[in-house]
Amino acid sequence: EIVLTQSPATLSLSPGERVTLSCGASQRVSSNYLAWYQQKPGLAPRLLIYDASSRAAGVPDRFSGSGSGTDFTLTISRLEPEDFAVYYCHQYGISPITFGQGTRLEIK
Amino acid sequence: EVQLVQSGPEVQKPGESLKISCKGSGYIFTNYWIGWVRQMPGKGLDWMGIIYPSDSDTRYSPSFQGQVTISADKSINTAYLQWRSLKASDTAMYYCARQEVALGHVDVWGKGTRVTVSS
Secondary structure, eight states, X not given: OOOEEEEOSEEEEOTTOOEEEEEEESSOOGGGOEEEEEEOTTSOOEEEEXXXXXXXXXXXXXXXXXXXXXXXXXXXXXXXXXXXXXXXXXXXXXXXXXXXXXXXXXXX | OOEEEEOOOEEEOTTOOEEEEEEEESSOGGGXXXXXXXXXXXXXXXXXXXXXXXXXXXXXXXXXXXXXXXXXXXXXXXXXXXXXXXXXXXXXXXXXXXXXXXXXXXXXXXXXXXXXXXX
């Protein structure tokens, strides 16, 4: 199965800053079938990005995804207070579907 | 509005059986796959398996094959996740999740069902 490794595990930043989260795959992700989800405490995950770079409906344009092959990134151009959460990458190109272990974004 | 409504929290003893549910509404239930995702306390997301309610085609992650059973009743727009004999290590939040295709991203999530297994 494809193992997704997210880095860093935790990031401490301030509102207004720009952040880039990384997701590395143990093998090439077929057709760039990679998504990013945001999860806040006590809530279900929320889809942000799919197919590596397509923004889901209703997601603010400060969120963007990029990458291909084995290296993918999620960028938040300017952090808002509501963006502090855990972010997961997710590959769905090869069975079994797998998730990264998550990056926790916390307020400095 | 597209929704996945999950059954309520469960507290069970080791060795007991359990079936939790996920009811879809606001869309054509048989046109989408329903997957199940585990989240153990304080941990990340684990994809367990998926079912296509139209014909009950079911796929499991190797880690969960034989450990759980996924089923669906398309007449009532409901998918299920079932255990025959619970273990303490099954304590987790379980989310159902809608996917357009078997290998697809999740576009809609249920709110989750918390399962606690304790003697």
